[in-house]
Amino acid sequence: MNVKIGIVGNYGNDNNGDEAILLSIIRQLEKAFSIPTENLVVFSNNPKQTAARYNVQSYPLYYKNGNAPKTFFKTYKENSKVVKTLDFVVIGGGGILMDLYKREAPLYGSYAMMAKNAGVPYVVYGCGAGPLNTGLGKWFIRYMAKHAQNISVRDPQSKALLQSIGVKRDVHVIGDPAFSLEVERDGYSEQPKKIGVTAVPYYNASYWPTGDETKYQNYIIGMAKNLDRLIEEYDTEILFFATKFPQDADVTKDIKKLMQHGERTTILDENCPPQRILQLTGSFDVLIGTRLHSLILATDTKTPIIGVSYHVKVNDFLQMAGLGDYSIGIDTLHEKDNYFTTLYEKMNANWPAAQALANATNEAFKEKSSLGLKLLKEGVKR
DSSP, rough: OOOEEEESSSOSSSBBHHHHHHHHHHHHHHHOOOGGGGGGEEEEEEHHHHHHHHHHHEEEEEESSSSSHHHHHHHHHHHHHHTOSSSSSEEEEEEOOOOTTTSSHHHHHHHHHHHHHHHHOEEEEEEOOOOSSHHHHHHHHHHHHHHHHHHHSSHHHHHHHHHHHTSOOOOOEEGGHHHHHOOOOOOOOOOOOOEEEEEOTTTTTTTTOOOHHHHHHHHHHHHHHHHHHHHHOOOEEEEEOBBTTTTTHHHHHHOOOOOOOGGEEEEOOOOOHHHHHHHHHHSSSEEEEEEHHHHHHHHTTTEEEEEEEESSSHHHHHHHTOOOOOOOOEEGGGSOOHHHHHHHHHHHHHHHHHHHHHHHHHHHHHHHHHHHHHHHHHHHOO
C-alpha cells in the first residue's frame, strides 16, 4: 500500500521512553502497510535528530510564537499544509491526553483539527490520559476522540477517565505501543543479584512543573536508604541508568551521594537510545523503576520489576499487569528502609516463580499489542 502517514507525539525531546514508543509505532506501521520509513512523517521537538535517527521525514511539532494562543495558531497554519499531504495520521502514544503542562491538550488537539479539516483519517493511539482538570483541556480531548477513526489507550484507568469527561464512543485498551518491541532474553541468573534502577527528578525545580525541595529530598533520601539496605542484606549490584538524559542521571548522582554504600553502585552517565535500554534491561535480574518506560522495556525483556509510583500512570500500569503488589508509593518511600528488600525477598525466595510471572506479563502485553496493530490497519479507511 503506497500511503504517506504522519505520527504526532512527544518525540525528539531526549526522553528515550518516548523514543521507544516512536520506534515501536514506526515498526508497526512498516509491518501494517508494507511501506518504507521514507513514507513516514514525524512531527518532532527535534526534526533534524528524528529524521536522521529513524530515516523518516520530520517537521517541528510546534512553532513557538510568544504566548500560547499565538503558538497554537502559528502551528496550525504551518503544519496543516503538511497534514493535507498525508493519507493517515497517528496521534500517540505516550501520556499526551492531559493538561498538566497546559500545552498538551491544545497542541495534540490541533492535529486532530488539521486532519479533520483536511479530510485525512486519524487515530488516537495507545495514549495515557490524565490528569485532566481544565475545561479547555477536556474539550480538546473530547474533540480528538469524537472525530478519530478509533481511539485506544494504554490502561483501563485512562479509558475510565475519558469516559468520565464525556467521551461516548468505544475506547480500546491496548497497553503501551512499546510492548510491541520484540526482544529475546539470554536466560536468567541462578539467583537475582544485578539490579537496574531508574530515578525521575520528582519535584526537582529544574524539571518539575512546580518544584518542592522537601518532597524531592524525601524522595532521594528514601531511595538511598532502601538501596543501602538492599546492598547490605543481599550484596546486590546496583546500576543506575537514565531514560531521560541528563536529568535522570543527575538525580541518581544525588541519590548516590546520600548512600552509605554508594561506592558499590555504578551510574551509567550516558544518553541511552531505546535499543541500548532494551539491551540493559535484558541484562538485569530485577529492575527497580520510577520511569514508566524503564518498567515497560524491562517487561519487553521479561525482567522482573518493582515500580516506584511517582505518577498515577506507573501504578496504573502495574495494576493492569497484575503487579499491584510490586508498586511502592513515592511519597512514603522515606518512611521505611525495607520497601525494596521486602519485595526483593519475595522474588528471591521463589526465583523461578518470579521469572514465570515476568514471562506471563510479557505474553499478555504482546497479545494486547496485536490489537493495536489491527486498529492501525482499520484507521486508514476513510
